[in-house]
Amino acid sequence: MTSLALALFYLFPACLLVASITWVGVALYAPFGRTAPESPPERVLTDVLVFMVVFPVVATLLARLxxxxQRVRLANVFGIVEAHTPDPMARSNRWARGWNFVFGREAWSMxxxxTAAGLHGLVVGGLVVVLVVCGSAAALGALFGLVYVLAQGARPVELVGPLGLMLFGPVFVLLGLKAAPAVVSFEVLLMRALLFDAPEVRMRRRLLHVQDSRQRMVDAAEAERRRIERDLHDGAQQRLLALTLTLTRARSRMDRDPEGARELIAEAQRESKEVMTELRQVARGLHPRVLTDHxxxxxxPVAIGRSPIPVRLDMRMSERPSGRAEGVAYYVVTEALTNVAKHARATEVxxxxxxxxxxxEDLLLVTVTDDGVGGADPERGTGLYGLWDRVDAVDGVLNVRGPEDGGTVLTAEIPWRA
Structure with missing residues (x-):
C-alpha cells in the first residue's frame, strides 16, 4: 500500500518532463499549421520559462526528493544504509556544483x-491491491448474493455463480497476500540497484578516494615535519644555544666570582623553563601523553579548555576503546573545534x-554540534578532508550535515577496536 501511495509522487517528475516535451513539440509544429493563433511575446516568453526552465528544474529536484x-525507507524499514564516500572528482566551483545538482548526470539518473520506482509501485503494487480488494469484495458480495437467492427459493443451477465467486474470491486474496512479500523483496532489490552505486563504481570511487587521501596525508605529514623543524630551529634551538652559553659563562666564573656564577645559573634555570614552555607549544597538536595514560x-577536557568558544562535554563511556580509536576521536574533536573557531561564528559547542x-561491532560515536552559520562541506576541499582521511583510515564513517535551525552537526563513527 505504501508503494502504491508513493507511486504517484515518484511519477510526478516524469509527468513534468512529458508535459515540457509535449509543449516543445506543439511549439515546433504550430508554425506549420494553417490555423495556429498568434500569441503575444509576453505569453511566449512565459511559456518558454515555464516549460523549458521551471518544469525541468522542478522535475530534477522532485526526483532527488x-x-x-526511498533511501529513508530503505534505512528505516529495511535497515539498509550505504556508507557515502566523497567523490574525489567533485567540482569545487559553487556554480558548477549547482548546475550539476540540477542538470547533471546524477540528477537525470534520479x-x-x-520513474522506475513509480511504475513498479503503480503496476505491481496496484495488481496486488486489486487482487486482495477485488477478491475480498467478490467473496463478500457472493456471500450476500447466496443468502439472497436461498431466501428467494432459487433453483440449484442459480447457486453456481455465487458459489463460484465465494470459491475464487479467497483464492485471489490468498494470491495477493502471497505475492506481497515477493513484491516487497523485488522493490528492495530494485531500489538498491537504482539508488546505490554498482560495486565496480563504488570500488573505483573508493580507490580514487584512497589515492587522493594518501596524497593529502603525505602532504600533511610533510607540512607538519617542516613546521616542527622550523619551530625547533627558530625557537628552541636558539634558546638551548643561549642556555649552553650561559652555563659556560657560569662555569668559567665559578672559581673567581661565585656570586656572579650563581646569578648566571639562576638565569640558566629561567631559560630552561622557557625552553620547556616552547617545546610544549611545538608539540601541541601531537599525540598527548595524557591521552595515552588516561x-x-x-x-x-584539556583540549576543550584551550578552545576560545564555550564547549560542553558529555562523555558516555564506562571503559576505554582501543588506542587507535582514541587517537582518531581526539583528532576529530580538536580539529572540529578549530574549524568551528575559525569559520562557524558559533557561541556554543x-x-x-x-x-x-x-x-x-561496537562503535565509538563522536558528535560535535555548534550553533554557528553552518555551510561546512567536506567535498569543497576544505580542512574537513583531513577528518575524512583520519576516520576513513580506520574504516570509520564521517557525516557532516546542517540542521534546519542552523549550525553544523559533525558525526564520526569509529570502530571501537580499530
Missing part, C-alpha cells in the same frame, strides 16, 4: 530511478562521546 524518500576522559552498540 523521491530518491531521498529522474529515471524515480584516555579521552582526561585528554578531551556540544561534544558528545559515547559507545554505540552495532550489529557487527
Amino acid at each position: 523521491a530518491c531521498s524518500v 529522474v529515471v530511478h524515480s 584516555g579521552l576522559g582526561a585528554a578531551l 556540544l561534544v558528545v562521546v559515547e559507545r554505540r552498540r552495532g550489529p557487527r
Whole structure:
C-alpha cells in the first residue's frame, strides 16, 4: 500500500518532463499549421520559462526528493544504509556544483530511478491491491448474493455463480497476500540497484578516494615535519644555544666570582623553563601523553579548555576503546573545534562521546554540534578532508550535515577496536 501511495509522487517528475516535451513539440509544429493563433511575446516568453526552465528544474529536484524518500525507507524499514564516500572528482566551483545538482548526470539518473520506482509501485503494487480488494469484495458480495437467492427459493443451477465467486474470491486474496512479500523483496532489490552505486563504481570511487587521501596525508605529514623543524630551529634551538652559553659563562666564573656564577645559573634555570614552555607549544597538536595514560576522559577536557568558544562535554563511556580509536576521536574533536573557531561564528559547542552498540561491532560515536552559520562541506576541499582521511583510515564513517535551525552537526563513527 505504501508503494502504491508513493507511486504517484515518484511519477510526478516524469509527468513534468512529458508535459515540457509535449509543449516543445506543439511549439515546433504550430508554425506549420494553417490555423495556429498568434500569441503575444509576453505569453511566449512565459511559456518558454515555464516549460523549458521551471518544469525541468522542478522535475530534477522532485526526483532527488523521491530518491531521498526511498533511501529513508530503505534505512528505516529495511535497515539498509550505504556508507557515502566523497567523490574525489567533485567540482569545487559553487556554480558548477549547482548546475550539476540540477542538470547533471546524477540528477537525470534520479529522474529515471524515480520513474522506475513509480511504475513498479503503480503496476505491481496496484495488481496486488486489486487482487486482495477485488477478491475480498467478490467473496463478500457472493456471500450476500447466496443468502439472497436461498431466501428467494432459487433453483440449484442459480447457486453456481455465487458459489463460484465465494470459491475464487479467497483464492485471489490468498494470491495477493502471497505475492506481497515477493513484491516487497523485488522493490528492495530494485531500489538498491537504482539508488546505490554498482560495486565496480563504488570500488573505483573508493580507490580514487584512497589515492587522493594518501596524497593529502603525505602532504600533511610533510607540512607538519617542516613546521616542527622550523619551530625547533627558530625557537628552541636558539634558546638551548643561549642556555649552553650561559652555563659556560657560569662555569668559567665559578672559581673567581661565585656570586656572579650563581646569578648566571639562576638565569640558566629561567631559560630552561622557557625552553620547556616552547617545546610544549611545538608539540601541541601531537599525540598527548595524557591521552595515552588516561584516555579521552582526561585528554578531551584539556583540549576543550584551550578552545576560545564555550564547549560542553558529555562523555558516555564506562571503559576505554582501543588506542587507535582514541587517537582518531581526539583528532576529530580538536580539529572540529578549530574549524568551528575559525569559520562557524558559533557561541556554543556540544561534544558528545559515547559507545554505540552495532550489529557487527561496537562503535565509538563522536558528535560535535555548534550553533554557528553552518555551510561546512567536506567535498569543497576544505580542512574537513583531513577528518575524512583520519576516520576513513580506520574504516570509520564521517557525516557532516546542517540542521534546519542552523549550525553544523559533525558525526564520526569509529570502530571501537580499530
